[in-house]
Amino acid sequence: MKYDFNKIEAKWQKYWAENQTFKAVNNSEKPKYYVLDMFPYPSGAGLHVGHPLGYIASDIYARYKRHKGFNVLHPQGYDSFGLPAEQYAIQTGQHPAITTAENIKTYRRQLDQIGFSFDWSREVRTSDASYYKWTQWIFIQLFNSWFNNDTNKAEDVSTLEAVFASEGNTNVNAVCDDNIEVFSAKDWNAKSSEDKQKILLQYRLTYLAETEVNWCPFFGTVLANDEIVNGVSERGGHPVLRKKMTQWSMRISAYAERLLQGLETIDWTDSLKESQRNWIGKSVGASVSFNVLANNENDSHVEPVEAPHVIDVFTTRPDTVFGVSFMTLAPEHELVSKITTPEQKSEVDAYILATAKRSERDRMADVKTISGAFTGAYAEHPFTKEPIPVWIGDYVLAGYGTGAVMSVPCGDERDYAFANHFNIPIINIFDGVDISESAFSDKDKTVIGNSDFLNGMNYKKATKRAIYELEQIGQGEGKTNYRLRDAVFSRQRYWGEPFPVYYVKGMPQMIDAAHLPINLPEVEKYLPTETGEPPLGNATVWAWDTEKNEVVSNDKINDTTVFALELNTMPGWAGSSFYFNRYMDPENPNEMASKEAMDYWQDVDLYIGGSEHATGHLLYSRFWQKFLFDKGVVPVDEYAKKLINQGMILGTSAFVYRIDKINFKSEKDGSPFGWYELEKTIIVSKETRSNKDFIKELFKETLAANNSLDKKSYDYVVGNYDEYKVNITFSSLHVKVDYVNASDELDVEALRLDSEFGKEYVDAIFIGEKGEVIKGNNDVYKVGREVEKMSKSKYNVVNPDNIVSDYGADSLRLYEMFLGPLEQYKPWNTAGITGVHSFLKKLWKLYADDNGLKVTDATPTKDNLKTLHKTIKKVQEDIENFSFNTSVSTFMIAVNELGAQKCTSKDILEPLLILISPYAPHISEELWSQLGYEGSISTVDFPTFDASHLVESSKNYPISFNGKMRFTMELPMDMSKDEIEAAVLANEKTQEQLGGRTPKKVIVVPGKIVNIVG
């Protein structure tokens, strides 16, 4: 009986599929357990070995829980809307649905061959109409809701309308747009339908508004904040501009506080929670209003006018309000044009223009340079009534707070630098602090002075008092500010969910949920229209007939009952924000999931996925869950109890080093002699790159021989080598890791023939470590190595298909786990897989040899039992701590020990199989059935640990002298402290170590160690 892993794995994968072994039921006697993976976007490149890491870990856990008697839900699906399929469609004309379906097929094949215990009957695809029906449905629910600050939850818009009709909006405490008009019930009832709709839109949880968005010209679409990294797009690194557009937004800011508080209740990693906290960015302080003084040109004296402009600022330090010596507005602030004096206009305009020209990136890269301009205007200090100059400066961001700050140079580094740069006076309001060198911002040590009613107070007291005084004069109040911005929800793309929205007189209308889904229309091409509309503008059948309640041809729009549909589509995160709920009841045509299903499954017990989604998916999905909870749709307001971030598996790239240029310079005066464009590509090795002598050899043996240099130059260089400085520039070029063996040796001939690299290497000269030219098969060229992210462009991608066919899925699973801790980043090295592969072969040999099964009914020995129970204990602990790498080691030790013990006992080998089954399910199933069992091993009870088998009668004590271990001594466990001490001191080795001296002290820790202090 041979371990034919390919045959065994195919057999059991077929068995699991045919018997629906891992199908979860929505009610059961067993306790429930929900293990979720972040579903993949099915890219055209397929899976590489890095992708399944988290899936393997979650699969082990799911299988373990089944052994432990749980009803396990372990689903998988596809986040199948997205940019790459659309980019591909633009290039080839191929419908993204076709590309996506093909990619999913590849993914499914690859996932199946790794032997996951997914319940595929629950598969979801976000691009399926039967799925996005519910994405659209949730959108409608959001549109029909507003956030009531009094109840701290979302409520139906109809309640808001009722309040408006009966008492206006003065008493409504809602999260809504900033500049909302105040109206009475009478006002409201007198308004036209359009006006009412406009006002309601300012309250809805998803709303249409002209907002400044991140526009990416390359993709022709807007991007969310979390899709931008360092001022460029996360995908592809394309530039991003600020642009004003009318877009759908999600009022996630309404949930800022609850998103923050909710973090306390869930078991997610600290770093991830910290990321979300930073992203939410709560700061507590006050808003303060400053009245702008009217400018009297004939007099330097200034005084307020009747209806002055008001500059609102947010500050975390209201206690320093007496230290304000100027104000700074963001250059984009709307008041700038209104308050700038004629004399300052040209300067201010020039500054605004200069700032607008600077890209976001420049602005971020250059934070040190201080720049700004004086508007000529003054504002009045709320307490001292002194005039305060109003400046603009780009260190104040339009997007944060109110886009304006009260500048307190004595207490803020940036204000300090700004004041110094422009010679603005600095007022010191801190007792006993020298601010001649820098600002003082230590809240804890603050004692306020020179500040009227705040004198002598500490930070806490002064803050409270300042807010109280501001409230008294109606020029401020306590306020909490969040960095979290509302999320733009429109994308100018084709391959996304269509909105269930049509427009009447410019106002958005929801299609009744009964008519969902609104299917994505067909278009001729996937690019924006000539008039700059999104791709859906190309659809000819894309209008809503309000009588027939169906999508009809655009040319009917002139009918009074047919209206234009929304042309934007939803962003990538829409579909992924509730999929974990849909898995609970994925085929339900009437509800997102039935109440019974959601009440049964409740929430995800274990969620595994990448940390790159910290401020995107993992925040948006928590937001939607809280909203759905408010609406009574879902039973819990946090959907994932525990979340683990798997680390990335990195690729080990292979490099060759190409000579780009050779420069010669005189050693004497540095004057250049020239440089050579090389006729042939020359590839040197990592070592020769830094070896000066090789250059000489290079010229002698290679360049001259290949006529790369003319004779004169050759003589010149080689003959007078010492007189010339030779500078060589190299390029490090990625080559395919497939052509490199375990010893880093490159298959040069294969590389030459690879058309993917063009003609680059066909005639290239390869030079080895010692400067020798690589000719035959005996010469060795070693590549350079570097650990990088796995990516196609770096030619370092390792495909799991090859690993599975060469070593088997069980080897792949074990090896991915064996590589290191789950959360850690670690490099992939295919060569190492032989270790786990030979472990599986050894495991097999424990059960069977050429003559067949060798398992017997022999009574297990004490050693057998000890090995087994020690393994049960360790593996169980490891799985529960998600320390999968150490359990693989434990299995290896167990198999090595049982092999040495020549164990054939059924009572040992059967439980061992169950232990290994979550990790290596195929081999376990096969041996389990060879042992004569019917059906799958997957639900067999996990072996019970019996501590009595681990009780030792003696201990091999390490004997230390002054903390240094010298030798060991076997002593009975039941010896008393004194007996141990006596026994150790009596030992001749002890006497030898002491050399006649008497020990000062002897430390005996029974069962652990003996330390003799001399």
Next chain:
RNA sequence: GCUGAAGUGGUGGAAUUGGUAGACACGUUGGACUUAAAAUCCAAUGUCCAUUAGGACGUACGGGUUCAAGUCCCGUCUUCAGUACCA
């Protein structure tokens, strides 16, 4: 700058509460088997000194606590990740 995580052989990594540092593998070297190769098996493998016996050093660096420190405390350096003029 701030926040978080980490730093252990040639490599990936082990090491419960402070208690034999380097488990388990990879790689390397030597050996067995073989006509040969593959596969398999055995042995060695932190560094340095020593023929051996044995010894010294050793968990980024410098201190400290302790009978005993990879683990605890103080300081420094480095790397990775996130974030950044957040008022």
